[in-house]
Amino acid sequence: MKYVILIHSNPQPWGHPTGDYVTENQALPEAEREQLHAEFEAVMAEMSERGELLAGEALGDPAAARLVRWDGGAVVTDGPYSEAKEHLAGFFLIDVESQERAEQLVAKFAGPGETVELRPAMWPGGEDQ
Template identity: 80%
Template sequence: MKYVILIHSNPQPWGHPTGDYVAENLALPAQERDRVNGAFETAMQEMSERGELLGGEALGDPATSRLYRWEAGSAVVTDGPYSEAKEHLAGFFLIDVESPERAHEIVERFAGPGETVELRPAMWPGGEDQ
């Protein structure tokens, strides 16, 4: 079963790893931040060793994005992201696991203080869950 793990974060200030720029994370004692970071690194290592991690990328500063919308028969391009957004997509991981339970187990270690992590099933081109 393939899933995408979407990492959402506040775009201001901006940088990676996102936890280093999130007030809730920075307010934690150093020992707790180390524990949270260690859980993430352990999850990444486990997924890699088990062949579950198919790929992933951190995404660039949202101020550099462009939005494309279809209007009046052609594409209209504007600077992104949406101005009203409090969060933006900061990065993603594509995983292939044996069950939804395993996906949930992994993602629980991704969500740090002040961050939002979304788990979404990937779909075949025909629209069925993989």
Template identity: 75%
Template sequence: MKFVILIHSNPQPWGHPTGDYIAEQQALPKEQRAQLNAEFVAVMAEMQEKGELLGGEALGNPATARLYRWEGGEPIATDGPYAEAKEHFAGFFLIDVTSRERAEEITAKFSGPGETVELRPTMQVGGDDV
């Protein structure tokens, strides 16, 4: 079963890893931040070892995005990001696991105080959601 883990972050300030720029995480004791980082590194290593991690990327500053929309039958490009959004897409990980429960177990380790992480199943063209 394939899932994508979507990392959302507030763009002010922008940077990676996103947790380093979130006030709730900055307020944690140094030891607790180190523990969260160690758990993240461990789950990444575990997924690689099991062949569950198919790929992923951190994304650049949303201020550098270009948006493409259709207007009057033509594509129109504008500077991004979506102005109405408080959070922006910061990165993703594509995983292939044996069950939704395993995907949820992994995703829970991606989230820390003040972070928003989304788990979404992938879908084959013409297929059904999981």
């Protein structure tokens, strides 16, 4: 079963890893931040070793995004969204045995003050993978 882990963020200033720019994370003692980072690196290594991690990318500054809307033709404007405070900061594509495994993994992606979304991937025909 394929899932996409979507990392949502509202850091000011913009940067990666997003947790370094979130107030709740910055308020933690340095040792706790280092522990969270080590746990994240461990889950990334585990997913790689098990063949579950298919892809992942941090996304660039949303100020550089362009939004394409249809208005009698494609119209390109600054993006990503008007009036949005949160934006998509990055994603990971995983292939796991079950939804329970996906939920177990995604729980390790959400740090203090962060929002992470787990969404099933679909085939081009619309069926869940």
